[in-house]
Amino acid sequence: MAGNGVFAEIIDGDVFKYYCEGEWKKSTSGKSVPIINPTTRKTQYKVQACTQEEVNKVMEISKAAQKSWAKTPLWKRAELLHKAAAILKEHKAPIAECLVKEIAKPAKDAVTEVVRSGDLISYTAEEGVRILGEGKFLVSDSFPGNERTKYCLTSKIPLGVILAIPPFNYPVNLAVSKIAPALIAGNSLVLKPPTQGAVAALHMVHCFHLAGFPKGLISCVTGKGSEIGDFLTMHPGVNCISFTGGDTGVAISKKAGMVPLQMELGGKDACIVLEDADLDLAAGNIVKGGFSYSGQRCTAVKVVLVMESVADTLVEKVKAKVEKLTVGPPEDNCDITPVVSESSANFIEGLVMDAKQKNATFCQPYKREGNLIWPLLLDNVRPDMRIAWEEPFGPVLPVIRINSVEEGIHHCNASNFGLQGCVFTKDINKAILISDAMETGTVQINSAPARGPDHFPFQGIKDSGIGSQGITNSINMMTKVKTTVINLPTPSYTMG
Numbered sequence: 001m002a003g004n005g006v007f008a009e010i011i012d013g014d015v016f017k018y019y020c021e022g023e024w025k026k027s028t029s030g031k032s033v034p035i036i037n038p039t040t041r042k043t044q045y046k047v048q049a050c051t052q053e054e055v056n057k058v059m060e061i062s063k064a065a066q067k068s069w070a071k072t073p074l075w076k077r078a079e080l081l082h083k084a085a086a087i088l089k090e091h092k093a094p095i096a097e098c099l100v101k102e103i104a105k106p107a108k109d110a111v112t113e114v115v116r117s118g119d120l121i122s123y124t125a126e127e128g129v130r131i132l133g134e135g136k137f138l139v140s141d142s143f144p145g146n147e148r149t150k151y152c153l154t155s156k157i158p159l160g161v162i163l164a165i166p167p168f169n170y171p172v173n174l175a176v177s178k179i180a181p182a183l184i185a186g187n188s189l190v191l192k193p194p195t196q197g198a199v200a201a202l203h204m205v206h207c208f209h210l211a212g213f214p215k216g217l218i219s220c221v222t223g224k225g226s227e228i229g230d231f232l233t234m235h236p237g238v239n240c241i242s243f244t245g246g247d248t249g250v251a252i253s254k255k256a257g258m259v260p261l262q263m264e265l266g267g268k269d270a271c272i273v274l275e276d277a278d279l280d281l282a283a284g285n286i287v288k289g290g291f292s293y294s295g296q297r298c299t300a301v302k303v304v305l306v307m308e309s310v311a312d313t314l315v316e317k318v319k320a321k322v323e324k325l326t327v328g329p330p331e332d333n334c335d336i337t338p339v340v341s342e343s344s345a346n347f348i349e350g351l352v353m354d355a356k357q358k359n360a361t362f363c364q365p366y367k368r369e370g371n372l373i374w375p376l377l378l379d380n381v382r383p384d385m386r387i388a389w390e391e392p393f394g395p396v397l398p399v400i401r402i403n404s405v406e407e408g409i410h411h412c413n414a415s416n417f418g419l420q421g422c423v424f425t426k427d428i429n430k431a432i433l434i435s436d437a438m439e440t441g442t443v444q445i446n447s448a449p450a451r452g453p454d455h456f457p458f459q460g461i462k463d464s465g466i467g468s469q470g471i472t473n474s475i476n477m478m479t480k481v482k483t484t485v486i487n488l489p490t491p492s493y494t495m496g
């Protein structure tokens with residue numbers, strides 16, 4: 001149960017505390033933010049509404065804690081991360097339960113998220129030990145006009161205080177994918193969890209606390225992004241922002257100061273299906289890619305672009321699989337569970353109604369109860385429909401029939417998003433040409449888009465992001481290069 005056992009100290013009455021200076025605290029605001037269970041649509045938990053003064057304090061403490069952490073040997077940083085990973089995995093059940101109640105993640109997927117997060121932390125610790133232990137050595141005589149009088153030593157040093165803001169759909173995994181690289185690289189970390197998912201994130205933070213990280217190195221402030229978000233992202237104490245979410249990220253990138261940004265934003269991942277594709281394989285991946293966690297993944301298949309000659313067959317195969325999806329509460333491990341909020345369900349419904357008015361073919365009747373929307377495949381979608389371009393972040397998947405590969409690539413590239421895409425064909429040469437032509441951060445050949453495995457580079461272009469994630473890239477992103485140059489009085493050449 002949430003807030004019980006080793007987690008008892010993170011709650012006061014019915015409000016979860018925030019984390020600062022290595023302690024769990026109540027906000028002086030005296031206010032709390034409710035977390036609404038998407039299934040019951042009732043308040044499930046409450047978290048502190050932190051004040052600007054509390055944010056200031058957190059930043060001050062984080063800056064001081066980082067200075068001594070940067071002097072902590074790399075192997076010791078790694079050791080603590082391994083410990084946190086083990087504690088997190090040990091407590092997967094209560095954390096997964098929070099994910100079920102706060103974001104309606106199906107129970108087994110919730111456990112997977114926590115275990116995957118533990119693995120991510122451990123891998124980051126190992127990778128950090130390898131890549132941060134290495135630097136570069138350059139000599140000056142390779143550049144024209146220079147003798148060998150300068151030896152340049154480069155190493156990777158921390159940035160300072162990292163601000164991490166993950167989204168609701170992976171509040172644990174997309175938090176640790178920022179926390180672990182930040183810490184192994186010698187930074188301190190301030191987490192602002194998504195409101196839906198905040199309690200799972202607070203439990204995860206407590207696992208780092210139990211592992212024994214120094215006081216003030218990790219902090220977690222809660223509150224609505226719309227209320228404390230700007231204050232956090234524009235705070236002069238922040239040296240780097242790692243954000244995952246929607247359009248909010250575009251706004252943050254315009255407001256943030258001169259600090260490195262890592263932005264993973266929305267997507268409209270296209271699935272191009274060619275005439276020679278294995279249609280069973282494509283159909284299976286389209287259903288998995290489009291409907292896992294009810295379509296609430298940035299990497300979900302969000303539009304199918306299928307060659308007209310195989311469209312009828314593909315649609316029939318996808319339709320048959322959609323009809324087998326189970327619909328209901330996350331506790332029952334249903335495939336399709338309620339979407340995160342009523343406003344999200346209303347937004348999805350708006351896209352569906354627009355498609356209906358413009359005569360898309362409904363492969364199933366549209367059905368909604370509260371936040372629960374039954375899976376829906378829309379065939380014969382045309383470019384004048386909103387669903388052709390907008391990201392539903394729900395269990396609704398449009399199919400656009402195309403007459404040439406170029407038409408599919410054109411649709412994909414006309415999107416303001418460029419996260420991932422996929423292509424189904426048995427012809428590897430065609431697949432490579434299409435992959436090269438698609439303006440997306442990643443293209444999957446013969447599989448649905450996905451971020452994992454978590455050490456793979458993960459990036460979006462255009463409005464889908466800035467920079468690249470994945471364990472190695474995140475560690476590098478959270479460091480800067482420092483060089484020391486040894487100037488010799490006379491040129492020195494090593495003997496052959």
Ligand SMILES: NC(=O)C1=CN([C@@H]2O[C@H](COP(=O)(O)OP(=O)(O)OC[C@H]3O[C@@H](n4cnc5c(N)ncnc54)[C@H](OP(=O)(O)O)[C@@H]3O)[C@@H](O)[C@H]2O)C=CC1
Pocket residue numbers: 165166167168169192193194195196223224225226228229230233244245246247248249252264265266267297298391393419460464465
């Ligand atoms: N590319 C990727 O890796 C991913 C992209 N996404 C995208 O995220 C969207 C859905 O996630 P969702 O959580 O709703 O996204 P949001 O952009 O609404 O929220 C993301 C995070 O930002 C916080 N936030 C809100 N306003 C501000 C602000 N002004 N300043 C700073 N932080 C703020 C939120 O807090 P609060 O909850 O308190 O509002 C939350 O923690 C979709 O568009 C999806 O595609 C999602 C996952 C991964």
Ligand SMILES: O=C(O)[C@H](O)COP(=O)(O)O
Pocket residue numbers: 169170174296297298299300449450451452
């Ligand atoms: O936020 C998302 O939706 C994720 O980054 C996608 O991760 P996944 O592909 O592992 O579900």
